[in-house]
Amino acid sequence: MQVKDIAREDDGTQQEAVLTIVASADEVKAATDEFFKQISQREIPGFRKGKAPRAVLEQQVGGHANAMGGVAEVLINENAFAAIDGTGVIFLDEPSFNVDEVPEEGATFTFTVSGPVAPVMQLTSYDPVAIEMPSEEVTEDDVEQQIKQIQDHYHTFQDIEDADHTAEMGDYVRAVMTISKNADGRLVSGIRNTKRMIGLGEGTMPKSFDEKLIGAKVGDDLEFDFEAKNADGTSDYGDGDLHAEVHIEGFRKMVLPELDDAFAAKLGCADMEDLRKQMRTNIGMQKAQELPKLKVDRAIDAATQRLDGEVPDYFVDFVRQDVGHEFMQNLKEQGVDLQQWMLQNSVDGDAMKEDIAREAERRAAIDCTLEAIFAHNNWEITDADIDELFEGEKDAQATRKSWEDANRTADLYKMARRSKAAQWLADTAEVTVVE
Template sequence: MWYNYYHAVSGLECKLNRVQKSQTSSNYSGEIVLIKDKTRVDDGEVQELSFTMVATVQEVEESAKEFFRQISQKDIPGFRKGKAPRNILEQSVGGHANAMGGVAETLINEFAFKAIDDEGVLFIGDPQFNVAEMLEEGKPFSFDVSGPVAPSMHLASYEPVSIVMPPEEATEQDIKAQIRELQSYYHSFETIDDAEHKAEWGDYVEMTLTVTNHGRMVSGLGAADRMIGLGEGTMPESFDAQVIGSKVGDRLEFDFEAKDAEGESEYGDGELSAIVEVKGLRRCIVPEVDDAFAVKVGCENVDDLRKQLKLAINMQKGKDLPGLMVDRAIDQLVNRLEGAVPAYYIDFIRQDVGREMIQSLKQQGTSLQQWMLQNSIDGDKMKEKISIEAERRAAIDCALESLFAQKGWELSEEDIDGMFSSERGLEGTREDWEKSGRMASVRKMCRQSKSTEWLVETAVVTVVEEPVE
């Protein structure tokens, strides 16, 4: 990346803004050799990190050579490219002060960001660079760097977490649940021919349905033909209750609520109105679990069916339970965070969540607008979902970092190299990440990986057979 340098003679302050690098970086062998006076400041809203960086005399000399080499390639009246003397080159950029500002810019571009990355510092946004004294050739050059960073937070406890996990082996409850799924898949419907039959719980009602929210049509529910299972959860219970007792040919008009357990709704305030024309009533026929049914689903008999289901469940548990254990261990750790994650950091994470979602939808061949329409989600609901996810990720980030710091762990070169193994999912080699100045991100991922591994390895696990959804 290339950074434009704006040099203000008054106060000799400089601020660098990130833009795409157009020049080819020179291959300097030196590095910023000293980072000192590192300080974290918390004003109650934002935590910032500041420190002083010092470049050696050699680095100043190399940066001066590179700066004047670049401007010597420009067209300067009366001189061939590369042949103008030093004083003319300085005049071409506005004098000695501006030239030294250009040398400082070159030095910071070439050395500072790599040194910051090597130090493991991750700024939120672009750091600010402040120069107290003008760069002088033949002398070391120092400048201050500052910017917001992820907040440092504390946990109420750093002891192993306690979690509840389902059994690793398939239980009788698991097998029965899978059999019910198979029965549901192979179900059939029969028409209820009794003209006097009144709809009851468990019946399936064929209807033409129109739903509005304060007169505004709900997407996909304008004179729509539907078959609704009463009590099956297809529609809210308040809707089903209004249909109970109806007969074929009835026309119903009523209000109902579409809200979740927290009182939230995907349909405005959730206060909806419906017009229902009952076209028919059906009864769901679920097949008996016998040898004939077992053969139908590809097994020899019921015993073989149960055996095959148990094997399949165990395989699925082998895939799912490790991830579930990680999630539950992290959830328990997050519950120990003292205080709320600062808003500025949640805002920063929110940007990543939004970008990731858009990229994911793009890979699926759809846009955010199309996805929102298909799922009946308005803009406010979408923002809320992204904010909730951002809060969760920010809290996880702070909790895992706090655990790593409190335990006093350190990263080895083997730890970092291990992040580039195939199962970690990092694209490219370590050399690629070093060249692009992203090793601080790798170190952060490595710290959080070590924290997570410790959480899982030390977790106190209670095995409980949980209800099957």
């Protein structure tokens, strides 16, 4: 089969690709022979299997037109998907096969395939992006921060015994709480008479919640409304204000171990200087491993800000399905069901949906951005680019062949396009080194 024409249509809401495909007369004959071979294996009165004449076989399926319709199905099922894959077109949903006339032996057969595809978008600029990055060098501040994190890891808690103590920022409050939504009074999933230790000012709860606990004493029962916003403006509980009922059970303070040679010995080091030396080595290895990926991510994020217009809703909806499926697959691999995970992590259903929606919008924007950069630069994908995708595979050629046999060559080319565009962004980025 050959694809004679590829047209892109845009109705203002959704972009579609329409492919005109032509099967040769030889392909039509081969499909016809295969179709009637299958029909001839049926039990037909008066004839042995495989011996009924063609006219009788056609009668078995309702006449000549129906028989040739079956031939069209054979042609499409056996050849069309490979032809589509060869064009690089990736449909977002099952495409529609439009057959105006059934095939006839001795002649070519033409039909069209149509369906939604990822939108083609433009950027406001294709110049290199400007990003900020940490230093590649290991600084003393890096070492001290790493040691501070280890020190935090080995913290302990000590009860505050003073009966007159009032809650202040930095305290850890042992509380029993119930949280509901002001809009409808519905309880937030997993937070009903729930015992929690809340680090005031630590981000355990939103700032507006922490502020309501300042000045409270052991035994107090508090009831208040608060805004469900984190420091970064996101919410773990969906939109709208929340209502809290909180009983104060006690207070604790965090106690950190002394940074001395005894502490270093617990970590397998000779002394604090040896600990710092090992930290420098570890941080250097970590930076070498992680900074290249961070650079790519930041360059991509900067480039997505240049998208000219909003990513169409239909494409974001398609990506959202992928994000949701990926999330559920991850839970399955961990052996955890959704409800169990939500309870364990005190996740509200609406908030989870919003997180998935935001991630879908981000991924859709990245896809459109990288495709726009690739197209603007008129790059081409080579066999070497495809082979690079399978580096590290035990049998790279066999893995690549499995993709091709499954008619997923177009997916490989898309992955290679994204990789080339992303690497170009990172390689050309104007970098400002910051702490």
